[in-house]
Amino acid sequence: MKNLFEELNRDYRFKEGFHNCINCGTCTAVCPAAEFYKYDPRKIVDTVQTRDDAQIEALLKSETIWYCGECMSCVTRCPRKNRPGLVVMALRDLSIRLGYFTESEKGRQMLPLTHIMTDNILKYGYCIHPKSFRWEDHKESGPVWKWHTEHLEKSLERQGANYMGEGPGILRKIPQESLDELKAIFDVTGGTQRIRIVEEYSRKKAAEMGQSIQEYERNAFENSSDIHFNE
């Protein structure tokens, strides 16, 4: 592999998102993540612009790059047309490809996230689907949602949905030939390989931590230590 900066520079998001940073801190001032987490997007861009491999490697293994919510509020405001949110996306992509994501608690969340999202896409053709959006995992959705999920088909019928039905409409069943095309796209473009990479590195890390892969995945989904938050 080339050096890490060069590797980042192959990513189109990085090409578009990274220019010289004047360290004004505007991105950090408007960042929703920076108020909540110990997070400073200015420092991320500043670290990257050192072009120092050791510093970039530390960043790729850190908690920091996983704090961003990708809202892209920073993109609008940077006076030098940097796009820190896109730089973070490129850093995350490289961290995953190199297996560095398992070195941080927030990075280890890639396993449950990958399963949630890609299972929904490949099984149903949606990123979110009623069959996998369990009320038990989303109690913040309130008693109204508990009722809705307990009477899902009747409630969706009332809402005018075509739930798991043929033809067009809300929450229709995506035809199998279309799901097959999504699978083929994953195979051709690296989506399937990405799932395997996340699973393989996660299995390795789970063993190192003395956890079963199921325990590792559930811990990553549910638990958070106190190290991440602002005072």
Add this chain to the structure above:
Amino acid sequence: MLCTMIYEGKQRIWSEYQKDIPDDRWYYVRSCIRQNFFPASEKMFTEITRNVLGKDIYETPHHTTCGGIAYHCDTIPQETAMTIVARQFALMTEAGYENYCPSCITSFGNYVEILETWREYPELEARIREDLWKACRREFNKPRYLAHSSDLIYRWRNEIAAKATHKLVNGRTGEPLRIVEHIGCHYAKMFPSKGVGGAEYPYVLAGMIESWGGQVVDYPERRHCCGYGFRQYHVKANRGYSMSNTYKKFESMEPFHPDAIITNCPGCPYFLDRWQYVIAEQTGKTYGENGFGIPVLTYEELAGLVLGYDPWDLGLQLHQVAVEPLLDKMGVEYDPSAKYLGLNREDIMRPELPGSIKCF
């Protein structure tokens, strides 16, 4: 005097960020989140555009997710996301359309980002065309026009106003209702020129509010994210991030006493609605009057109320924050006993009521 100058200044900014929105023949693609959380909003979009306004809005059952949420959760590579989108464009091309209308703001941002990236790097577009051919044996034209479904309702806001049975006016006082507009971050923050009014003063929802008789509320955190944050919500351990950002917005808008909030993003109405419930459960605090929350509506739900549709046909029973205070102010008639009935008034029981925020 100062207010007039600020308003005139905004008018100038808005005039620089107008986009072409053709009047008819749109290829419509649905939103993963909206189909789950506010399904009747999409039903109302097609009802209003096709049956009330007589527009050609085409949908094929073969379209899928655009992959945008998975992409912003960093779970699929950029090339995968782009090729899924290329397939969506191929379906549009095969159907004979060239105006593309996504229902989702994440999708809209995704489409804009991809089209702009391809414009900048034609070699990448060529590679995606090859990928799509290898995977699906399909080819595509890029859309001639791209508009979010809220852009279309904005385009037709005055036609809707002309057919209105209810205005955004407090029937008791005669005063315009105070409405907060919340724009999804990916509508224009990445590419301000692609949104009506740009990123700082988007006019897409403000235009609807004004046209339908309401008053837009300006408040300090108006442009702050609702807190979705993709992985910051979908991973249970991160949800404090999501709620904290919603909390910040409500604390900021509270002194302005909004009567309602409207949004054009799939996730925002869900988060602004549900986190009000959680904040009330955790702290006892509510932001509406008399122990109620502030109702949060999609623009289709609000358009439906303006046009006189039954609130329960609009799906307002799926909100956790009670919408009845807004209905009462607008003078909308409704049957409280029908709120949770199924189709043909079938009894499908009722949800429990939360203890900390008033609800019916």
